[in-house]
Amino acid sequence: MLERIPPGETIVLDLCYGTARNITGKAIYRNPACFLHPDAAIALHRAAGFAQALDLRLHIYDAFRPSEAQWVLWRHLPDPMYIADPREGSNHSRGVAVDLTLADRQGRVLDMGTPFDDMTMASHHGSVAVSREAQANRFLLLGLMRAAGFAHYAFEWWHYELPDANSYAVLDDRQAATGMMGQ
């Protein structure tokens, strides 16, 4: 079963697919919540500890994404470079992927050069199309997420997942019992 991650001192929840602030322009989750597989939750709390030592917080945009929601995204943008084909299964729908950035103690997100879900080459790790400060902030996020046990994805600075993500089962909302899709 998945573990619910509550907001707290080191973790800010800003679940974009529960609002219109996402690539579809509409809320996809009726009951937005942050759920992860317990293995990913352990790594996330480790990353939050690393961030806290630097007076930073994890600012989470998305975590578990029921496969119904993956279909909504795929129909909007069927490009496998940026959206996993729901027939193969997104690692978000396995509960072992998280989209996030870093925020300071006042809750201001660090400059990463592009917004979350900006599906352009400027979002790729190592892009020099963004400022040096943004490059450094991305590498800071990369370092603490890797040290916590996550793998990165070359085309999206905000996406992290467990290295053995494919060994976890894909779940729809009923199987995960999160109620996020409001069924």
Ligand SMILES: [Zn+2]
């Ligand atoms: Zn992602």
